Amino acid sequence: MTPQPGDPVRIEMTKWGDRPHWQFEGVLLGSDEHGDWIGIPAGSHMARPGMELHSSWDQVGLVPAVGDDAERGWLATFHAEGNPVRTYVDMTTPPSWDGAVVRAVDLDLDVIDDDRGVFVDDEDEFAEHQVRYGYPPEVVALASATSASILAAVTAQQAPFDGSADGWLARLKELRPAG
Numbered sequence: 001m002t003p004q005p006g007d008p009v010r011i012e013m014t015k016w017g018d019r020p021h022w023q024f025e026g027v028l029l030g031s032d033e034h035g036d037w038i039g040i041p042a043g044s045h046m047a048r049p050g051m052e053l054h055s056s057w058d059q060v061g062l063v064p065a066v067g068d069d070a071e072r073g074w075l076a077t078f079h080a081e082g083n084p085v086r087t088y089v090d091m092t093t094p095p096s097w098d099g100a101v102v103r104a105v106d107l108d109l110d111v112i113d114d115d116r117g118v119f120v121d122d123e124d125e126f127a128e129h130q131v132r133y134g135y136p137p138e139v140v141a142l143a144s145a146t147s148a149s150i151l152a153a154v155t156a157q158q159a160p161f162d163g164s165a166d167g168w169l170a171r172l173k174e175l176r177p178a179g
Contacts, residue, residue: 003100005030016133034160035065039172057083060168069094073146078165087113091143107143111150
């Protein structure tokens with residue numbers, strides 16, 4: 001079953017070796033040329049081993065559009081105004097839909113745009129995990145190339161990192177009951 005706009009969806013990320021990582025629920029908002037947009041309302045429960053939280057701000061996630069896997073090794077989250085983090089992009093294996101569930105393996109590197117600027121985070125963790133978990137060379141190459149490409153796109157504010165998420169954040173806000 002392919003989810004339709006308004007349907008509940010789930011994001012299930014693992015770490016290399018099928019180790020559990022972030023899992024949370026959202027709602028499919030729709031799709032455009034950039035991919036599938038998922039609404040994650042403030043108050044959503046998010047969990048990974050050793051940590052659970054309820055999001056403080058609305059967020060929208062972007063699953064990149066189907067295409068060349070070499071260009072799809074990421075999942076982006078865009079945060080509503082007020083959050084010190086504007087954009088957070090996880091480098092992943094190319095995400096895939098399994099019914100109403102998005103699955104991807106988190107490859108440690110993140111591109112973050114926050115009050116400190118735009119930067120790549122967790123390079124030390126990525127280097128350590130390459131050895132500890134035996135990342136294959138093609139996975140290392142994918143994550144490294146993708147982080148460089150996403151860093152450049154976020155820094156230059158190229159689509160979809162150009163405010164494209166604003167309309168989807170507004171749509172999420174419209175879906176919430178008043179009160």
